[in-house]
Amino acid sequence: MKTLFHPYEVDAVALPRKDARVLFLGAEPGFRLPSGFDAALHLVQGFRPHFRALQASGFKVTPQAEGVGFDAALVLAGRHRGQNELRIAEAIERVSPSGSIIVAGGKEDGIASLRKRIDELAPLDGHLPKHHGIAIWFARPADTGAASVLRAANPDLVVEGRFRTAPGMFSFDKVDTGSRLLVDNLPHDLRGSIADFCAGWGYVAAEVAARSSGISSLDLFEADFASLEAAKGNIGNTAAETHFFWTDLLSEPVERRYDAIVMNPPFHRSRAAEPEIGAGMIQAAAKALKPGGKLFMVANRQLPYEPVLAKAFSSHAEIARDGMFKVFSARR
Template sequence: MMSDSLKTLFYPFETGALDVPGAASSVLFLGAVPGFRLPQGFGADLHCVQGFRPQFNALHLARHKVTPQVQGEGYAMALVLAGRHRGQNELWIAQALEQVIPGGTIIVAGLKENGIASLRKRMAGLIPLVDALPKYHGIVFWLHRPATLEVAEKLRANNPSVVVESRFHTTPGMFSFDRVDAGSRLLVENLPVGISGDIADFCAGWGFLAAHVAERATSINLLDLYEADFEALEAARRNVPQASRFFWQDLTTEPVEQRYDWIVMNPPFHQGRAAEPDIGKRLIEVAAKALKQGGRLLMVANRQLPYEAVLSGAFVSSQEIGGDNRFKLFLARK
């Protein structure tokens, strides 16, 4: 079943407000997510772009052509599925303007609760919009790519890359792209003495935690970073030059082949608006399997999340070693 945002995106084709692209054209789909159904008569070569590994895998499984970054150019049309992050939405529109041929159509849709109305208003202040339609709790609007890329340049200038704490390079759309999140900072401030050997950072983000582990570990044989967000992992390559390997991986479904002495982890606990503690529970189980006998997991979690039982079941011993009113730190031994 298609989500409301996807139904809104394809609504102009359903109503006849836009012609369905034919076989002689190519269409770029930025922010593509699984579950969409193309309108009848859609014959264009569709190129999906999705950097979040679970959704990338689902699109690939559904036999869509999908890459984590844009490939090729000269698209006749671009679809942009807007999300909650303002900066990422604007950068996707800039990308669409750069990749579509002059005069090509760019269609943008999103949910009202995610700020699509304000995105439409901002875009209307930069470039003439052809039309807009409200439907399925969202709004879809479209425009034609002008002869120049002045609007794309403005959008990029409004959403520049960021340097956090004068050393970590990030871009809008990544988790906590403009600051160090409090959980990771707390974990770094409480890194135990004696971390050494083969080490992994699960859910590494743009590399803040791994960089500090690399600096404080007594000795490192291997430092591997695992992250599901492709762009964040690319940033980590720059931010953690001491790392051994980088894995763009969905840890909840794709196996970890290496075995480690230490795993550090600040796991996500939601993918939408509601908390989903089962994500963290699954990652704890994966970490336990990826550790050597006697290996240790160092983990930070939001205080209200119920991880104690799964830690007790997956490890020989586990204990809370610190925290505050928002977060708790666990050290567990396999």
């Protein structure tokens, strides 16, 4: 984020006018605006924990971009090339012609190749390395042809002929191996109210709905807004009443109580494993289950969740494993 604002700080790009509207795609909490940056920021962040932190800091933030005619755009690039290109396409479509678009990303995340890609479509006005990253900037072209090219290169995918996904979602190009192992080891007689914690784009929930006819309600909880929107279309026809919750399970309480919860929790935010995320999800699941309710979850084999399960549940057991993953059943 420091790299993103560096062109303003060294006067390589003029600060926006005080009455300007600036779109910020991929905004994350903790950024500091350069001195003299007084324009109105419109932040876009679909990851619920970041969204809530930005909102708590007083910013106007939405989970997906809204509106057109912005005077400028900022794009924070991440590790997903397709998502980066789609964000740049969004900036081109929503910024007025000749408005400035600044993109920054880490060198280890492929910003150099992204720079070459964008320069082929919309000639860059400049670039600057700083803080182990690179900032690039260009004027929004007179037409949106570059955006059309980027969108065509990164279409929505259809996984296994039925699940629609998009770049940037977890395991967007195939069913995750751990999720499949979880589904393959679930009982087919789940009944009552069921929840899928960390539902992603809906694979596990869709399979649960298809395999267990005794389900009365099925609730999906997911922190990524785009994935949850995709899940709404991926569940398919089911007799169960379905609800979708864009929620940070580590900090927002679950109001309903369930007979069973299925879960493939994330185990990292950065490149390193962070077992405390999964531990927090296990504790959230224990609180959301009815007495006697069951949790079914999958995890990487090396993650030490057994003590957490032992503390949060009356009993637990490993019911399956393969070379990478293990599946647990636990009773509240």
